[in-house]
Amino acid sequence: MPVVFGECFGWLYPAQGSAGVVLCNPFGYDALCTHRGWRKLAERIAAAGMPVLRFDYPGAGDSAGLEDDPQRLNAWLDAIVEATLRLREWTGVQSVSLVGLRLGASLAALAAQRMGDIDGLVLLAPAVSGRNYLRELRAHRQRWLSTTAGMNADPIADPDAYVEAFGFGLYGSDIVQLAAIDLRCDSHAPARRVLLLDSSDRKGAMELADHYRSNGVAVERQAFDECDRFMIEALYSEEPVEAFSRVSAWLALDSPDAPAGPAAADLPQTDVSALALALPHAIERPVVFGSYFGIYCEPAAPRSGAPAMLFVNTGASHHIGDGRIFVLFARRLAALGIASLRMDLSGLGDAAPAAETITLDTIYSDTSCNDAAAGADWLVAQGHARVVTFGVCGGAFVGLHACARHPNIVGGFGVNLQKFIWDGAAREPGAQQFASSKVYWRSALTGAKWSRALQGQSHPLRIASVLGWRLARRCWLATIGWLEHRTGWPLTRNEVRDIVRTLHTKGVQMRLAYGEFDVGLDEARVQFGARLGALQHYPGVRAVTLPKLDHALFTRPARDAVMADAEKWLFADVIRAAVPAVAAAMVSTDTTGAMTPALSQHQLVSAPTDGATGSRATAPPYLDGVRP
Numbered sequence: 001m002p003v004v005f006g007e008c009f010g011w012l013y014p015a016q017g018s019a020g021v022v023l024c025n026p027f028g029y030d031a032l033c034t035h036r037g038w039r040k041l042a043e044r045i046a047a048a049g050m051p052v053l054r055f056d057y058p059g060a061g062d063s064a065g066l067e068d069d070p071q072r073l074n075a076w077l078d079a080i081v082e083a084t085l086r087l088r089e090w091t092g093v094q095s096v097s098l099v100g101l102r103l104g105a106s107l108a109a110l111a112a113q114r115m116g117d118i119d120g121l122v123l124l125a126p127a128v129s130g131r132n133y134l135r136e137l138r139a140h141r142q143r144w145l146s147t148t149a150g151m152n153a154d155p156i157a158d159p160d161a162y163v164e165a166f167g168f169g170l171y172g173s174d175i176v177q178l179a180a181i182d183l184r185c186d187s188h189a190p191a192r193r194v195l196l197l198d199s200s201d202r203k204g205a206m207e208l209a210d211h212y213r214s215n216g217v218a219v220e221r222q223a224f225d226e227c228d229r230f231m232i233e234a235l236y237s238e239e240p241v242e243a244f245s246r247v248s249a250w251l252a253l254d255s256p257d258a259p260a261g262p263a264a265a266d267l268p269q270t271d272v273s274a275l276a277l278a279l280p281h282a283i284e285r286p287v288v289f290g291s292y293f294g295i296y297c298e299p300a301a302p303r304s305g306a307p308a309m310l311f312v313n314t315g316a317s318h319h320i321g322d323g324r325i326f327v328l329f330a331r332r333l334a335a336l337g338i339a340s341l342r343m344d345l346s347g348l349g350d351a352a353p354a355a356e357t358i359t360l361d362t363i364y365s366d367t368s369c370n371d372a373a374a375g376a377d378w379l380v381a382q383g384h385a386r387v388v389t390f391g392v393c394g395g396a397f398v399g400l401h402a403c404a405r406h407p408n409i410v411g412g413f414g415v416n417l418q419k420f421i422w423d424g425a426a427r428e429p430g431a432q433q434f435a436s437s438k439v440y441w442r443s444a445l446t447g448a449k450w451s452r453a454l455q456g457q458s459h460p461l462r463i464a465s466v467l468g469w470r471l472a473r474r475c476w477l478a479t480i481g482w483l484e485h486r487t488g489w490p491l492t493r494n495e496v497r498d499i500v501r502t503l504h505t506k507g508v509q510m511r512l513a514y515g516e517f518d519v520g521l522d523e524a525r526v527q528f529g530a531r532l533g534a535l536q537h538y539p540g541v542r543a544v545t546l547p548k549l550d551h552a553l554f555t556r557p558a559r560d561a562v563m564a565d566a567e568k569w570l571f572a573d574v575i576r577a578a579v580p581a582v583a584a585a586m587v588s589t590d591t592t593g594a595m596t597p598a599l600s601q602h603q604l605v606s607a608p609t610d611g612a613t614g615s616r617a618t619a620p621p622y623l624d625g626v627r628p
Helices: 029-047 072-093 103-115 130-145 171-180 202-214 242-251 324-336 367-380 393-404 437-443 447-454 460-487 495-506 519-528 535-538 556-575 579-588
Strands: 002-005 008-013 019-024 052-055 095-101 120-124 162-165 167-170 195-199 218-223 282-289 292-299 309-311 342-343 385-390 409-415 509-514 541-545
Touching: 002 052, 002 072, 008 029, 008 072, 019 029, 019 242, 019 367, 029 052, 029 095, 029 242, 052 072, 072 095, 072 103, 072 171, 072 437, 095 103, 095 242, 095 460, 103 120, 103 130, 120 242, 120 495, 130 162, 130 292, 162 171, 167 171, 171 292, 171 309, 195 202, 195 242, 195 556, 202 218, 282 367, 292 324, 309 367, 309 393, 324 342, 324 535, 324 556, 367 385, 367 393, 385 393, 385 556, 393 409, 393 495, 393 509, 409 556, 495 535, 495 541, 509 519, 509 556, 519 535, 519 541
Parallel strands: 019 052, 019 095, 095 120, 120 195, 195 218, 309 342, 309 385, 385 409, 409 509, 509 541
Antiparallel strands: 002 008, 008 052, 162 167, 282 292, 292 342
């Protein structure tokens, strides 16, 4: 069940055992990737009879604050301590163990050392050295810059003041503090017993285990071979069943058999509607409706007549969005008087039950579109007669179709929409392995690309066939569209034009924002012409490019650009009012420029392009993920 304590939002899993467990999240993108598996670990431990609390650190996930607030590391350690106290208070457990993953494991060890009364400590692939962990984050960023996703991104001006990887950053004094951490020096006997499952840093883990043993700690060290398959993009992340089974068994091995104090039914705050996180301009509440879960952000001063915004999942990621954009934008809108719901569709995030497997066919299904309609129904039931959707990639697809289906959805903002119609297994085999046409034309002008082709490291003929297919399809659709427009006779079925006509007839305001190198823009050009001129027949459906916008919104400037553009669209096209003065103070980017049915170039702040991270593990071709 959802819980709120201090600045933090979390989930409590009641059980009758007298030994409890606090889960300590990994940092940033790792937490986004592993959310589904991390939730399953909590369920697994609770099923073994141990109450569990998992939560978001301040400035992360659904908790209050921003990532660039000062003293984040100290706030995270304080939150672990408070979570431990709350678990004891709510469940009456006699002993508590901490379980942490990557940086969360390091924080767990430091917090346990500070508290001094932790029974068990599970370290999953811990970052033994903070300095090495920062090097790892910087290396991920550099590898990403070398891919098509980052080819147009600006380097970080001062890497000592800001470290970013895959949309999440660390700042200033926190970087200095993290660099100074070494568990072999900063923790001695953090718990009575320790389970250490190591992955890449085997030497550091071995030294840490020996260090703990020398201080009288009972240490069990094993390999975490499933780590690489777990810590990849959420769509492909696999629950490490073997490792989690070992963790659960190890935690239960030495747990007292005596029951905890209160029974699950007697726990406080069981009424979800009573939970609230107080923010400067809003109150946020967790909501459960049907099998769905969401966070309702209610402004302190609602704007009369304004629509509510519905955020839907990006791919398999949970409801915070890449780079936490849904949380940031929801709270920004609340300051303008606009309510919102960050929703998990069926099987995703914290919806119940969690899906065992998630595929592209799941994300691009009618079920997902109907789920979004259920979210709109919930908002309507709260008194919001009008709703607008916001989604990225697969979420843009879901929002598009929800706009066409639901009578109360009057607008939608979609970022890097890849497909207007999902054709599943019938889609061109392997087509999504290829980048946008603009990427290929740009690469063709570089000697390095031709050198790779001569060495057999790239396949120009395959690329040429894809470009030729795109051009031929564009010409065919343009010809058919011209003849239909001239004669008024439907010559062939075009589901893409059908849904756009539906949006137009329904009066929906639909805005599609693309990065100039995104492969989704090629699909839009195939359907509506090189300049998207065919959209001129549907004035409510508009498309723009935001220069240097990457597919997954991995940089802060890219997220700021999208939020500024969406905010301006919301007030100009849906509310049809000037953006309030408070918005001007919150917007640091210039989004001026004509909004026309055809493509218009908005000169915004720098951001990367397309959707690849520079892989940490091999993954299949994708639409919604972050791997090439």
